Amino acid sequence: MVNQSLGDKLFGWVVYALLALICVIVLYPLIFVLVASFSSPGAVMRGEVWLWPKDMTWIGYKKIFQNAEILTGYANTLLYTVIGTAINLLLSIAAAYPLSRKDLYGRNVISGMMVLTMFFSGGMVPTYLLIKDLGMLNSMWALILPGAISVYNVLIMRTFFQNFIPQEMQEAAAMDGCSNIGTLVRIVLPLSMPIIAVMILFYSVGHWNAYFSALMYLTDREKYPLQLILREILIQGQMQEMQGVGDNVLAETVMQSEAIKYAVVIVANLPVLLLYPFLQKYFAKGVMIGAVKG
Amino acid sequence: MKRQIRRNWDLYVLLLPVVAFFIVFEYVPMYGVQIAFKNFIATKGIWGSPWVGLHHFERFFESYYFWRLIKNTLGIGLYQLLVGFPAPILLALLINEVRSRKFSRFVQTVTYAPHFLSTVVLVGLLLIFLSPESGLVNLVITWLGGEPIRFMTEPSWFKSVYVLSGVWQQMGWSSIIYLAALTAIDPQLHEAARVDGASRWQRIWHINLPGIMPTITILLILNMGSLLSVGFEKVYLMQNSLNMTASDVISTHVYRKGIVDGQYSYSAAVGLFNNVINFILLIVVNRVARKMNDTSLW
Numbered sequence: 378m379v380n381q382s383l384g385d386k387l388f389g390w391v392v393y394a395l396l397a398l399i400c401v402i403v404l405y406p407l408i409f410v411l412v413a414s415f416s417s418p419g420a421v422m423r424g425e426v427w428l429w430p431k432d433m434t435w436i437g438y439k440k441i442f443q444n445a446e447i448l449t450g451y452a453n454t455l456l457y458t459v460i461g462t463a464i465n466l467l468l469s470i471a472a473a474y475p476l477s478r479k480d481l482y483g484r485n486v487i488s489g490m491m492v493l494t495m496f497f498s499g500g501m502v503p504t505y506l507l508i509k510d511l512g513m514l515n516s517m518w519a520l521i522l523p524g525a526i527s528v529y530n531v532l533i534m535r536t537f538f539q540n541f542i543p544q545e546m547q548e549a550a551a552m553d554g555c556s557n558i559g560t561l562v563r564i565v566l567p568l569s570m571p572i573i574a575v576m577i578l579f580y581s582v583g584h585w586n587a588y589f590s591a592l593m594y595l596t597d598r599e600k601y602p603l604q605l606i607l608r609e610i611l612i613q614g615q616m617q618e619m620q621g622v623g624d625n626v627l628a629e630t631v632m633q634s635e636a637i638k639y640a641v642v643i644v645a646n647l648p649v650l651l652l653y654p655f656l657q658k659y660f661a662k663g664v665m666i667g668a669v670k671g
Numbered sequence: 672m673k674r675q676i677r678r679n680w681d682l683y684v685l686l687l688p689v690v691a692f693f694i695v696f697e698y699v700p701m702y703g704v705q706i707a708f709k710n711f712i713a714t715k716g717i718w719g720s721p722w723v724g725l726h727h728f729e730r731f732f733e734s735y736y737f738w739r740l741i742k743n744t745l746g747i748g749l750y751q752l753l754v755g756f757p758a759p760i761l762l763a764l765l766i767n768e769v770r771s772r773k774f775s776r777f778v779q780t781v782t783y784a785p786h787f788l789s790t791v792v793l794v795g796l797l798l799i800f801l802s803p804e805s806g807l808v809n810l811v812i813t814w815l816g817g818e819p820i821r822f823m824t825e826p827s828w829f830k831s832v833y834v835l836s837g838v839w840q841q842m843g844w845s846s847i848i849y850l851a852a853l854t855a856i857d858p859q860l861h862e863a864a865r866v867d868g869a870s871r872w873q874r875i876w877h878i879n880l881p882g883i884m885p886t887i888t889i890l891l892i893l894n895m896g897s898l899l900s901v902g903f904e905k906v907y908l909m910q911n912s913l914n915m916t917a918s919d920v921i922s923t924h925v926y927r928k929g930i931v932d933g934q935y936s937y938s939a940a941v942g943l944f945n946n947v948i949n950f951i952l953l954i955v956v957n958r959v960a961r962k963m964n965d966t967s968l969w
Contacts, residue, residue: 385871392768399762400781403839406796407784409807422805472689475682482675487686490693496896497950499700500942501922502929506717507700523696526689557681586789589904593930604791608908611795615802616823616911638799642792649787654780 414438414639422635437640447641450603457602458584461521465530465580466573472531474561477538495528508594519594520587520602527583530576537572538565574659582649607645610634707940720936727940736924744920744945747906748898750834756894758842760887763849764875779850782843794908797836798823823909826917833909837902848890849883856882888966896953899945921945 381389408428413421417432425431441447472491476484498504504523513519542565550560566573588604595601614634676683707727709720731737762782769775785793800806801822809819822828860878869877903922910918921941929938953968961967 382870388871389768389770392765393774396765396769396774396778399765399842400778403785403843404781406800410796410799424805424807424810468689468692471685475679475686478679478682480675481679481682482672487690490690494693494697496953497701497946498697499702499704500939500946501925502935502939502942503700503703503706504696505930506703506706506935507696522692525696526692557679558685561685582787586787586791588789588791589907593926604789607789607791607795611791612798612908615798638795642795645792646788653784653787 410639410642414643418636421639437637438644440637441640441644444637446598446601446606447603447644449599450601450606451644453600454585454603457517457520458581460517461525461584462577462581464521464525465527466576468526469531469534469576469580470561470566472526473534474538474565476531477535478557491526491528491531505593514594515596515600516594517600520584520590523590524583527580530579534569534572534576537569541572542568571659574656578652578656578659585649603645607641610641611638704939704943706936707943709936711936711939723936727937728944730937731941731944736919739916740919740921740924743917744899744901744922747830747833747901747920750830751837751901752894752898754834755838755841756891758838759845760849760883762842763846763853763883764879766846766850767853767879768871768875779843782846784843785840786844788840790902790904790908793836793840794905797832797909801832824911824913826914829909829914829917833905837905849886852883852886853879884964885966888960888964889968892953892956892960892968895956896949898952899949 409426412428412430413426414437415430415433415435416426417434417436420426420431475481476488478484508514508519508523513522546564547560550564551557555563586604588602588608591600591602591605592608595605611634703717706717706720708722708724709717710723710726711717712720766775766778769778788796800808803809803819803821806822808822813819820828822832856879860882861874864874864878899921901920901922903920903926906918906920907923907926910923922945925938925942925945928934928941957967
């Protein structure tokens, strides 16, 4: 390394200090929630908890497992996420692979038709009326089908197929009498595992975290996904309390939710937290492939 | 051409459900947007309802809410653009200066993480940390001798809480694309500049920043194109009767009037107005960018 001037050295230290500060600001709230989830609700409310659990307790977690609505919500979310992601993945591959083939007649027309929808859409109300006409109100399909393909993800995938799968291999397979779909299944997909992992991550996190389509389309509480139950625990009770419109029944739910709100945040994000370190090496790659295109 | 189509017939079969999806779930609603110019009557359907021209648009322009909605939507959008847009660029430039692989990896892992929290959890965290009685932020403020601030119900705080929590959540994730652009910069440029005695600061300013300018421009265009489509999901969760004067935006107005109150035609008109403005903004900004530095979306 070349000798650094004093200014450059100082500059280096400022960079490290700033980044360390950013890490603390990002990380601390998450650590606090984790710590608070193991502490007694009273101690948390009095502001006695900072970095270490106070009066260690499992009560929050215990209450979650006694709460039928949270458990049903969790099961619903799992179901919606698995089925939704499977459909997302199949349709995205079905869109991206043909469009990655330069010898496909009409690919520009179909690409154009897809990309236009990134910039212009019918909007909330016509979409709602469509779902209503299709008879999908209050059904799982209203949460899964309207967003079944993300154009952005298809573009990432198409770029991957074009740039990272050797063209000669596909041509050789065709020469040997392999059909296009055979080539896709036997050659292209096995080589595309990194991008498929990224797609699974993007789509499944999307389904796991979605609340709005459920709010709009679902009416039965038994069908509610976890996020809608979380909304009641984390947001609605607190909001009403702040606005001073709470009654006695509500006061009780607020006390109840005080005990479980930290634990519920941890439990709700558990799958993502567990998957995150696993998939980390893949997902940044996905965004970067998207960037190559740009 | 014919032979090409015949040889690839199975690819078209593959595309069939995809095209069907776009027609049903994207283009049918676009066609359905005509109810903005009609008086939607459920029994008559979209096609049979009577035309009323620009009636719903006029009603919106003259309504008491119009200026409030424009002011809030535009205000949040511009604030977001001014503060939220540069933050990931700065972060990427900082991370790029780190020599230690381990530390750089650590910073990235930490800052990407909040991206995976749901909107519901994020707003829940805001309520926890900003609560006037027990929130950490207010504890620190009172400890420093200040008065607790009612962040979530005070209208004047709404925009800041919205934008800054967005920076907290998305800064790391959005920086990935700039980091990718930074790694593509030719190291020889830095070598040459170092030989000529350029300081690190000068090299960032004269090499790194110009190097990622095309990426910045593209993302700026995209951001401008969605200036008026402020993240509905988060705004809706942060709304309450006390901060409504600052938090009511076009998209939440559409939801309340349309889906909740059932005024389909009126809210479809409001939504269409929003969409058209966004589309025009996108085209104008794209054209300006192309004229100014030869980078554009198309």
